[in-house]
Amino acid sequence: MSRVLVGVKRVIDYAVKVRVKPDKTGVVTEGVKHSMNPFDEIAVEEAIKLKEKKIATEVIAVSVGPTQSQEVIRTALAMGADRGVHVEVSGKDYDLLQPIHVSKILAKLALDEKADLVILGKQAIDDDSNQTAQMTAAVLDWPQGTFCNKVEKTDAGLTITREIDGGLEVIKTKIPAVLSADLRLNTPRYATLPNIMKAKKKPLKKITPKDLGVDTAPRIEVVSVEEPPVRQAGAVVPDVDTLVGKLKEGGHI
């Protein structure tokens, strides 16, 4: 195996309390702390581990998004990726960018870069789609190993332990393949400050979807973004009878 492509998305930091814009067209992103999608960090870590085990020779980090997306590519480079590709999509196009677009971009890049493995996070914590890895595999017509809990290289390809409802499932795939990282796959390392400095010198290529022949024109329209409803205050009832009565009243039983 020679090359691993990892997807890294810039998202609002998990610790930030997300607020809806007053005009309800989306959420407030300006002046808000962003970082790499946590599942993508796990994907990057897995790719670097493969390189450290000499299974992979090169790790390429890809981010699709506005200029600031380069920050998360730099983080991936600081963690140990070798080079970065920034596919620039901004403005309205980016606001309405869907997994289908991203997977077409990633698939094309995987072919152009002659990647043997594409590793993505299982989902991004902003739109929670959980579709990109699956769609990328479909576009490429490669096997997929989603929700990876463990990835082992064998002579024939990969042995993957997947997280499924209520347990684990072990599958075998050939290479090339597309994987998506689940939470317990590994513990991502820190980007140390010296490595962040070194990362500044690693190559980062900037391209557009057009260069890849992918059309990212929006096909959907956001009608309204709403805050989740505020939880109603609860009430303490004196006894079970009253409780049953209230539940009946509310049409719950």
Add this chain to the structure above:
Amino acid sequence: MLLSRCTSKNLISPKIGIKFFSAKPKRDFKDARTQPKHSQAKSSSSFMMNVFRGKLETKEVFPYPDVLHADQKELITSFVGPFEKFFLESNNPTKNDENSKIDDEVLDQLWQLGAFGIQVPEKYGGLGLSNTQYGRLCEIIGQNDLSVGITLGAHQSIGFKGILLFGNEKQKEKYLPGLASEKVYAAFALTEPSSGSDAASIRTRAVKSDDGKYYIINGSKIWISNGGIADIMTVFAQTEQIDPETGEKKDKVTAFIVERSFEGVTNGPPEKKMGIKASNTTSVYFENVKVPIENVLGEEGEGFKVAMSILNNGRFGMGATLAGTMRVCIEKAVEHATNRVQFGKKIKEYGGIQEKISQMNILQYATESMAYTISQNMDQGSKEYHLEAAISKVFASESAWYVCDEAIQILGGMGFMKEAELERVLRDLRIFRIFEGTNDILRLFVVLTGIQYAGSHLKVLQNALKNPAANFGIVSSEISKRVSKSIGLGAIDFKPFVAPELLPYSQKTAACIESFGKTIEDLLVKYGKNIVNEQYILNRLSNAAIDIYAMVVTLSRSSRAYELNLPTAQHELNLTKALCIQASNRVMDNIQSTKAKSQMELLNIMGEIAGEVYTKGGVNTTHVITNC
């Protein structure tokens, strides 16, 4: 608090710790007098120095400095996330405190992270960051764990700073790579059992071998941060020096780079402390330690200057660190105040709580504004920032103490509980008012250095006046400066520098500076060099100076926010207005109390009280029940 600031004249030996101050400006009153008559007094570009002459020198304060290039800003911004993440996810300050030790694993990670060599140039394996960039990381450290902060600070802010500032190329090549990234810890060993504030009085001695190839060091140091873990120490010792002019033998301090591997270096057990428990503090003993002559740091006999420059150079970092600490205290207080209901309302609604919260923010803003003014002045190549640095250390350490204490108060009983993680911070904060120059000594340092500067100008004028015809230039220029001053209010104008709505507040500041300069001049005329014995007056002048600096850095920073139309501009203007109202009142009060008759009476009474208590050895009153 009050008592510690006033001591009667007759209780003070005329020497006081003046030796402490001789490090920086060599010129004192005697020097000024023996100067050639024609010389112009040296002028300084330091804002605070000039305040002592009632002059506005804007170069270093207006506009608010902005020294980092875009790529430097980008670099430091890219460091912030991972650095914060490390502290939040890997370091446990409560555990460190309970174990009186930082986890080895955490220390290893800190080394990997690059945190021990932040300002070491890249060619020696460090990150090569500027002072301002370093300050940004200090803030994060201060937000998380002050024990870790002191471990890192004792290492790089003072431990090996001497090698960065005064080391020759060989010394740098030999020591910096290990210190920056190879787990070699450093310490700064100045304090001794009989020598704390009066650092020039150290007794550790270094004797040169007959062949002149090495020194033999004997002596002991106490309370040395990292003393038990350091392999490299900057050690200060008395050495016999011969005055090249008079041939006289004289003891002078020399700085040495001492390796633990040189035989004869040992340390005591870790001290048990009130706070920063996880920072290692020990005695260090030197017994016939043979130190090669190549390990003299800076010039022989210039060690005192080396020590003071190191401390002076690192002080802004304390300001940045504590600005971070205050930020966390404020967040905790706000979080509690917005959730806690008492008397049917969220306590944040009550005026008393609101006042506390805003006061905490005013102090945090001023502390942070000072730290980044100084770090950026330093990055711009300013050499004279010692008054500002000392002020920022005093202001930051006292503000942080106040802010943490108020946060605890707002949390009520919860604030007193360990789990609120404020009691540890309060304990950790206490040392900041004591080490790296006690705040009391730094107050004296600020005011006496400023007065010396003002005095040197006054002396030049007095000398020149003896022969006005020959010194026409000096006399006319000095007189004209003074004449403009005597016109009084309005000579200082901040209008070109501040946001329009700050103008009235800046006028208060201007009046303070003018009044301050005039007062210094009057007091110099009244007391002459004996002013050094008037600590009651000196402390009040120093407090006024500190407040003036606080006003000016916030005026400048908030005007910048206004100029750039930052989303927080209005808030920053408000913080500044509030600070200017409070601080200008205090300045005028302090100035008044250096002159008012009633204050002089108070001063005398206080002196007497202290004297009586000293005689008794404690409280000197008769008990109301037993009459004895």
